[in-house]
Amino acid sequence: MKLIARVPTIVTQQTRTAIARRTAGVTFAARLAFEDVHHSYGELPTLRGVTLAAEPGEVLCLLGPSGSGKTTLLRLAAGIEPLHRGRLLLNDREIAGPQVNLPPERRGIGLMFQDFALFPHLTILDNVKFGLTALSSADAKREALAALDRVGMVHYADNYPHALSGGEQQRVALARALAPRPAVLLMDEPFSGLDSRLKDSVRAETLAILREARATAIVVTHDAEEAMRMGDRIALLKDGALEQVGTAEDLYHRPANLFAAGFFSEINIFESTVSSESAPTPLGPVAARGFRDGANVSIAIRLPGVEVTETPCGVSARIVARRFLGVEELVTVVVAGGENPIDARIRAGQLRGGVRDVSVTVNERDILVFERSG
Secondary structure (H helix, E strand, O other), X not given: XXXXXXXXXXXXXXXXXXXXXXOOOOOOOOOEEEEEEEEEEOOEEXXXXXXXXXXXXXXXXXXXXXXXXXXXXXXHHHOOOOOOEEEXXXXXXXXXXXXXXXXHHHOXXXXXXXXXXXXXXXXXXXXXXXXXXXXXXXXXXXXXXXXXXXOOOHHHOOOOHHHOOHHHHHHHXXXXXXXXXXXXXXXXXXXXXXXXXXXXXXXXXXXXXXHHHOOEEEEEEOOHHHHHHHOOEEEEEEOOEEEEEEOHHHHHHOOOOHHHHHHHOXXXXXXXXXXXXXXXXXXXXXXXXXXXXXXXXXXXXXXXXXXXXXXXXXXXXXXXXXXXXXXXXXEXXXXXXXXXXXXXXXXXXXXXXXXXXXXXXXXXXXXXXXXXXX
């Protein structure tokens, strides 16, 4: 197979000047709103009454497990899927609803696919120019070069996708999505194909580009840490319904339910019953203020909040497993009267090797109490 070398694109001074004039911003940020959106595939409902809005210039992350409806929302917004019930509004103008269904090319919404979807037979420049059909050839080239310059890929304009690394292809795909200056940019798990070391740097670069472009963006992810790194706000979905919307701090410190708590941190779960604003657990009583006597509750304790020491204090426990994780250790203990093992994350080296009998205490800040339905 003949490989095509990375030949630097010849960029004239005139083109550089044109690019410099175009890089101040690529779009006018818009507001995209979903109003009471329902959708199903056959008899299987995938969205159930979702009402949500991405504000101008905001990066909104759609977070949730597989099958929660994240990608379906993006496909509805892009016009790839027909809207069954509800409305979509772009800057308060209806683009899909009972009476309106604008085709994708008239919505002003860009979509960046999970696998980048670059055309292997086109150069990088031609890939980015692909969606600029409304412009003259010269204007399309100028806009495409400006978009490539913004993502630091202008010198690879004459190359082909197979000659680029995964991170470089991701930047080209971002340039192609931004080149038409969409009112809203939709990104479907854009970093899932990158290795963990590359992912952090490419994610940071992408966020910086979105900020510089002043773009409204909706990013789909199943990774809570990624959502917290990127999103101004996070919308958490489960089984096609919104569970909670807010900032990363809101969802981490004030989760609406046990599902939200477990999605943002590893937790131990205990079932208990409230008596006099207290609920017993194998690790001791937990404050349950605001719950009625007799209420059945689920108590979540984050792993970093379980403190394991050799000093006698708290509840006596025995270590049954230890896993070295670099900076941390994952320690599993059992306590008298406890039916299930309890996990903790502690600083590596905090416990001596071979130690089995320890004491366990809990940091109150890492305790969350939720009433059980039914």
